Amino acid sequence: MLENAWxxxxxxxxxxxxxxxxxxxxxxxxxxxxxxxxxxxxxLFLVASLAWWxxxxxxxx
Numbered sequence: 014m015l016e017n018a019w020x021x022x023x024x025x026x027x028x029x030x031x032x033x034x035x036x037x038x039x040x041x042x043x044x045x046x047x048x049x050x051x052x053x054x055x056x057l058f059l060v061a062s063l064a065w066w067x068x069x070x071x072x073x074x
Contacts, residue, residue, distance in 0.1 A: 015044060015047055015048075016048070018044060019044050019045075019047075019048050022041075022044075039063060039067045042063055043060050043063055043064075046059045046060055046063070047060060
């Protein structure tokens with residue numbers, strides 16, 4: 014499912030891709046990290062760190 018989402022966004026025209034990246038930056042970063050060839054433990058750590066950072070930014074204690 015993540016692969017399908019990444020491929021469908023990559024097929025869009027460049028200006029639409031830029032708009033999607035700007036509107037959904039945390040999600041797009043997560044998809045980009047997940048599609049890299051890095052070890053799975055590193056990808057999981059980075060995606061979890063990105064999720065934690067987003068929660069802290071949008072819902073500060």
